[in-house]
Amino acid sequence: MSGTVLVTGGSGYIAGYTIRQLIAEGWTVRTTVRSMTREAELRGLLSVDNTRLSFHEADLENDAGWAEAVAGCTHVAHIASPFPGGGVRDPQDLIRPARDGVLRALRFAHDAGVRRFVMTSSSAAIAYGHVPDREIYTEADWTNPDYPGTPAYTQSKTIAERAARDWIKAEGRGYDGTKMEFCTVNPVMVCGPVMSADYSTSVMLIEKILSGSLGGAPDFGFGVVDVRDVADIHVRALLADNMAGERLIASGPFLKIVEIAHILKERLGPQGRKIATRKIPDFLIRFAALFSPTVAQVTGELGKTRNMDASHARDVLGWVPRPVEETLVDCARSLIEHGIVRVN
Ligand code: NAP
Secondary structure (H helix, E strand, O other), rough: OEEEEOOOOOOOHHHHHHHHHHHHOOOOOEEEOOHHHHHHHHHHHHOOOOHEEEEEEOOOOOOOOOHHHHOOOOOEEOOOOOOOOOOOOHHHHHHHHHHHHHHHHHHHHHOOOOOEEEEEEEEHHHOOOOOOOOOEEOOOOOOOOOOOOOOHHHHHHHHHHHHHHHHHHHOOOOOOOOEEEEHHHHEEEEEEOOOOOOHHHHHHHEEEEEEEEOOOOOOOOEEEEEEEHHEEEEHHHHHHHOOOOOOOEOOEEEEHHHHHHHHHHHHHHHOOOOOOOOOHHHHHHHHHHHHHHHHOOOOHOOOOEEEEEOOOHHHHHHOOOOOHHHHHHHHHHHHHHHHOOOOO
C-alpha cells in the first residue's frame, strides 16, 4: 500500500533519504521547507520523480502553510526539529519549536484526516539522566530532562515526544486503532552518505575524526545507525499494521570515538591518513569544556557506554540495520567526494 505522505523538514538529512525511499516505493510525497527559495536546489539533490514530489512553505513556529501542506495526506512523517551543532544560549530556543512544532503538525494532521503519524524522536528521549546508568536501554526508558547538565537538544527531544504522546492520549485518538495512529522512531547518532555540503550535526563528528581536527580520541561514544536504515524504518513504520503508541529504537552498535577512528583508518587506506587514534585524557576534555559550549555538552559522557536495544524494531518491523563499518566508510567517502574534508 502507498498513499500521499507529508514529510516535514524536506531540507534535512534524514528527511531527504526518507523522501527518496518513499518515492521509489510508489508514494506521493509532500514536504515542508521554511523557505520555498530552496525548492530548486533540493529537487536537484534528491533527484527523484518530480511529478510525485511537491514543496510547501511551513515553519514549526507558526500555523501558516500547514493546512495546505497536509491537505489530502493519509500519512505524516514528522521529521523536522531543530538540531544545531553547538550549544544554545536559551534552551527554550530548541524546546519551543520542537514541542510546539510537533503539536502543530499533529493538530493539522488530525484535522486533515491523516491515519498514521510517525514522529522522529531520538535516543536522546530515552537514554539520558538515569541514576544509575543502565547497561542497556529499551523503549520503556525515558530521559529525565531535568537532570542537571542535560543538553538543550536532549531536553527538546524528550519534552517534544512526551507532549506529542500526551496530546494523543488527551484527544482520545491513536490508541484505539480507528483514529489517527501515532508512533515514534528513536534513532541514535545517524551517519552514512551525505547528499551535499549541507549535512546534519550528527555527521560533524565523522568529519572531525576524518580531518584530524579532533586531534585524538576522547573517551566517549554514540550508538551509530545508517541514514538509509533510518529512512527505511520510517517507511516501515508508516506502513505496518498496529503501530498505535509504538516506540521504535533505531540503533546499530555503540562505538567509542577510538573505535570509529580505528574502523575508518583501517578501511580508508591513504584517505585515512589524518585520523588520530591516540586517546585524549579526560582532564584535557574537561579543560577544553571551560572554553567551548560544544565540548561542555559531552563531558558528562566521558567513560560512559549507552547500549540501545533495537530488537523491538526487528521483531515488529523486520528492520535490520546494515553493518556499521559500511555506514562509517560510506559517510567518510561522501565527505571526501563532496570536498567537505580534504585528506591530502
Ligand atoms: P537536519 O538535517 O538538521 O534536519 C533538521 C530539519 O528540521 C531541517 O529540515 C530543518 O530545516 C528543520 N527545522 C528545524 N527547525 C525548524 C523550524 N523552526 N521550522 C521548520 N523546520 C525546521 O537533521 P537530521 O539529522 O535530518 O534530523 C532530523 C530529525 O531526526 C530531527 O527531529 C532530529 O532530532 C532527529 N534525530 C536525528 C539524529 C541524528 O543523529 N541525525 C538522531 C536522532 C534523532 P532548515 O533546513 O530550514 O533548518
